[in-house]
Amino acid sequence: MQWETVIGLEIHTQLATSSKIFSGAATVFGAEPNTQACLVDLGMPGVLPVLNREAVRLAVMFGTAIGAEIRRRSVFDRKNYFYPDLPKGYQISQLEFPIVGPGEVEIILEDGERRIIGVTRAHLEEDAGKSLHEDFHGMTGIDLNRAGTPLLEIVSEPDMRSAVEAVIYAKKIHQIVRYLGVSDGNMQEGSFRCDANVSVRPLGQEELGTRAELKNINSFRFLERAINYEVERQIELIEEGGRVVQETRLYDSDKDETRSMRSKEEANDYRYFPDPDLLPVELDDAFIEDAVADLPEMPDVRRARFEADFGLSQQDAATLTGSRELADYFETAATIGGDTRLSVNWVMGELSAALNKAGLDIASSPVSAGQFGGLIKRMADNTISGKIAKEVFEAMWSGDGSADEIIDARGLKQITDSGAIEAIVDEVIANSPQQVENYRQADAEKQPKMLGFFVGQVMKASKGKANPQQVNELLREKLSG
Amino acid sequence: MHNNSITQLAEGLRAGDFSSVELTRHYLQRINQLDEGLNSFITITEEQALAQAEAADKKLTAGEGGVLTGIPIAHKDIFCTQGVRTSCGSRMLDNFISPYDATVVERLSDAGVVMLGKTNMDEFAMGSSNETSFYGPVRNPWNLDKVPGGSSGGSAAAVAARLCAAATGTDTGGSIRQPAALCGITGIKPTYGRVSRYGMIAFASSLDQAGPMAASAEDAALMLQAMAGFDQRDSTSMQQPLPDYSATLNESLQGLKVGLPKEYFDEGLDAGVRQSVEQAIEVYTALGAEVREITLPNTGLAVATYYVVAPAECSSNLSRFDGVRGGYRCDNPVDLEDLYKRSRSEGFGEEVKLRILIGAYVLSAGYYDAYYLKAQKLRHLISDDFKQAFEDVDVIMGPASPTTAFGVGEKSDDPVSMYLSDVYTIATNMAGLPGMSIPCAPVGGLPVGLQIIGNYFDEARLLNVAHQFQQQTQWHQQLPEGV
Amino acid sequence: MSFDQSEVEKIAHLARLAVSDDEAQHLTADLSRILDLVAVMEKVDTSGVEAMAHPLHMTQRLRTDEVTETDQRDQNQKIAPATEAGLYLVPRVIE
DSSP states (O other), rough: EEHHHHHHHHEEOOOOSBBBBSSSSOOOTTTTTTTTHHHHHHHHOOOOOOHHHHHHHHHHHHHTTTTTOOOOOEEOOEEEETTTTOOSSEEESSSOSBOOOOOEEEEEEETSEEEEEEEEEEEEEEEEEEEEEEEEEEEEEEOOOTTTEEEEEEOOOOOOOOOHHHHHHHHHHHHHHHHHTSSOOOTTTTSSSEEEEEEEEEEOOOOOOOOOOEEOHHHOOOOHHHHHHHHHHHHHHHTTTOOOOOOEEEEETTTTTTOOOOOGSSSSOOOOOOOTTTTOOOOOOHHHHHHHHTOOOHHHHHHHHHHHHHHHHHHHHHHHHHSSHHHHHOOOOOOOOOOOOHHHHHHHIIIHHHHHHHHHGGGGGSSSSSHHHHEEEHHHHTTOOHHHHHOOOHHHHOOOOHHHHHHHHHHHOOOOOHHHHHHHHHHHHOOOHHHHHHHHOOOOOTHHHHHHHHHHHHHHHHOBBBBBBHHHHHHHHHHHH | OOTTTHHEEEEEEEEHHHHHHHHHHHHHHHHHHHHHHHOOEEOOOHHHHHHHHHHHHHHHHHHHOOOTOEEEEEEEBOOOOOTBBBTTTSSSGGBBBOOOOOOHHHHHHTOOOEEEEEEEESGGGGOOOOOTTTTTTOOOOOOTTTTOOOSSSSHHHHHHHHSSEEEEEEESSSSTTTHHHHTTTHHHHHHTBBBOOOTOOOOSTTEEEEEEEEEHHHHHHHHHHHHHHTTOOOOOOOOOOOTTTTTTTTTOOOOOOEEEGGGSSSTTTTHHHHHHHHHHHHHHTOOOOOEEEOOTTGGGGGHHHHHHHHHHHHHHHHHGGGSSSSSSSSSSOOOOOHHHHHHHHHOOHHHHHHHHHHHHHHHHHHTTTIIIIHHHHHHHHHHHHHHHHTOOSSSEEESSSSSSSBBBTHHHHHOOHHGGTTTTTTTHHTTTEEEEEEEEEEEEEEEEEEEEEETTTOOOHHHHHHHHHHHHGGGOOOOOOOO | OOOOOHHHHHHHTTTTOOOOOOHHHHHHHHHHHHHHHGGGGGGGOOTTTOOOOSSSSSOOEEEEOOOOOOHHHHHHTOSSSSSTTTTEEEOOOOO
């Protein structure tokens, strides 16, 4: 039988606020255990929550960016369950009236096909703490620093049909939240977490199969693997006459498998009800206008603009708009440099390689976009050759100054004076009679290759500063003579 | 000294007739002598009280401070007090030393009061007789065989026996007004949102409201002045101007429109209580008030609605008591479930467990709509009754409780009959309205409370209406024998 | 409406309360009586009535995003039953 996979994702992204969603405690990652858990986060008797404006603003930004409905009135509910990392015995979340209503995002599949993925909703909620299972005499340690960190849970429609599609969608959401600055999206630190609802059904069947919810996935690679494993498991199970049960399954990346979470197997009855400590959130036009005022150009729009304005290929435009920082960098460098092709090649080539080697991201590049543009400009106006530019770039990377400063200080300015170049060419020809003889007797098609020797000699004599194009032309002319 | 009003005590302190330390020692001595039989205090904070009194005396000598500076009061043990056990009447919090002060506590401290201690209460404020306390029942100073009412029974008994100049209380379904009525004192439950709930251990968050319990409306006005006002730590705190409650106490009641809901004078009302309340209303007629019968047609639904809404909220509010971060933890838990179940079962008393179960039930899958949602809708109808009524009247009057104080143990085996003792007070909590109880003529040697209900944020009027009555009558000055 | 004992046990588990057989019997009776009291609600037609979760028609106030709390771990953990290395300890959690 042919099977069709159906996937929906629930993405929890931590919002980039300074303080928690309902308290004034800090949200910095990696603090000593429980030093950022205040009375409200600890659920001490008598404490009360007060909603963080910034969390609301960021949710509105996200909703607007995906063209979703922003609910003028949303309500916080309590989701009741007992767990040691949940201090109050309930999580404050939004069930019936989430802040962000239906929206959609477009993804581009590997074969270039465009696909719309529905976003059912996005709601605000508080994060839980962490359980540390290292051995404390057979006990588990609870760190509540993360408790109360604002989360935006972004719930998709079951619109994806393969693990790869799910990854493309997840990356798309990741790109959007980072573009907006709504979240740092750091997956290692748990700022961006995916749960996948996975089911299979016979191809052509309308009705959805029973789904399993996969949790604990903290990278895009694991998301793909976990879904693939789960799909195979479900198909095998059904083909052997079994039935998929609706349950939560944990992805174990060491064993590359999913397994049933025994502790959560019991039928959960979360007894949601409106949190009486919080009032309905009502947003007026001014709030929404204010939130949307700093909305940056979104990646899809920017990609299209890069294609149109800079004449980039879809592939290059997509790569260069991958993150807001990269797109900003490129755009600044290309604008100052005045040469799109050189900018694309150098940002994706020399710069990327250097960043990779140093393990840095574009935001912490030692060469700023402005400086980089200055380098491109000197290549574009033939002040320096590409080869010299590499030397200049290395010096810039080491902090020796701007491209112009380095070119001046080291005397790297390209020799374009034809008289000066001709003198060097003549000298090289005079000093290499044997090679000149060989060249002149060689077949026409072999000559270009043999020209390399002379070019090399001229460049060596000019310390690399002679304009290569002029050198080539002059040599060809004189040698043929 | 203990028969003086707060204003008189404040004058005495300023005149140097006595110091706050002397006044504090006087009350501590009374607690020492009289509370053994009453059990109105859970914790007596003698050392802190004397330190606060000394500080108050310094201020007074320097000519600083306000009317409450140096006045000894008591806090219901539901308010968090930093460094002092805050038990909420429960074994669960018997070892809970609060790391912070409730806003109410902080504000009264800022006003200069001296805290004598923490008063007894029904466990987690769940009860109408003060019999559910882990620290044993409180006795009614008017008759030690009777209950003081609840849940603020300790505060009511302590004020009635003049063991403190005033006390704080909280009211979720009548927990200030009913014990005030049964102990013959003055208590006011302000409008929901008037007094901060921060640091007040939650029972039912959408109903809970703190208020003062005092010997008179005049004293209650001074206390409320210090307790009330906007608090940014409470999302449900109202940003409303705070009137000067003492300034309007003496306004005339000529033309005051008083509504008497016929549903509050039904067959469930004790004949003696009815007579006493009717007599009290005659006093108002004499003061120039226009009295008319009104109807609050959904009154009969209030108790039922309350016993869905309040348990639902409490079942969730009390989930934080899990033996992990503070409070009671069972010995040697074998696993997580054992830790939760034994800590909670051993830490909570019977009534609390019963209400948690009701709450979990009415919110559970398949029952939410029929119970919780239905109750939220009825709450709207109950609330609308008042809205309608206040279009025609300024205040509503009736009994605070259907009977005088009942016997200790009389209703403790029957939760439903206990619940019905709040039949006249619950609806105002559902609507969030302010309500008050003031003493009127006793019946059979036991106090009776006249309930006065006002429109939203109309506390100043309630206090004025109560004060005018107390200018005409002496019921509020009567003291139990031996006090 | 009456409760049966298994239902009481189910809710007790949801609420993480241990209930002995004796207690369960007693609680079943009490809960049934309370549900009888509450049953009066059923008779009222509430179609078209809006649910009321709060007594006042207020909306949520929003807080400025500022860190106002400092580390109070030592004080907060003084009242905790079991801590080590700044962590709260619970019996081992099995996932």
